[in-house]
Amino acid sequence: DVKVTQSSRYLVKRTGEKVFLECVQDMDHENMFWYRQDPGLGLRLIYFSYDVKMKEKGDIPEGYSVSREKKERFSLILESASTNQTSMYLCASSFGWTGHFGDGTRLSIL
């Protein structure tokens, strides 16, 4: 069965810390995505990547960066965490339009 794995289900960090969220997929998919999910706002795209070492800004990239050194791994980086980045973060991978999501990381910034 296909699998998108996010390294943490829950994470608590402090303001100003550099935070890494990791995502690994085992389907050899070209495309990978990072979304944040907030009540009443749905899912908003932060960054996406079509291939290794490629990245594209989504709709809300400010305060975030990404890294894709290997095809199966897509990392989201909060350069200096702030309280307004407290949210649920979802990773997804896709081949064409068939997407698969991880279970999410609930990140709290104190």
Added chain:
Amino acid sequence: AQSVTQPDIHITVSEGASLELRCNYSYGATPYLFWYVQSPGQGLQLLLKYFSGDTLVQGIKGFEAEFKRSQSSFNLRKPSVHWSDAAEYFCAVGIQGAQKLVFGQGTRLTINP
């Protein structure tokens, strides 16, 4: 700009009753449309998708959706809901050429016994 609107934030229905979740989109070209479901504590699962052809699309778990171009809508329906259908439902439009999705705000479905 492309957008998706789900007018109902929260819907409550009784078990066994019929269900319709509304979705309206704004997109310049022929849209690719999707419905996803998110059970508590889990990621999103694809229920169904529409690319072209028959405007009534069948999905998993007994769901269907109808594309109506004149109304810019893609409403999700189920004839008889089960308690296990309680979840959050997201409608999305695919941005062609970029292969990325724009999601609606979501509709939370509660099932009364």
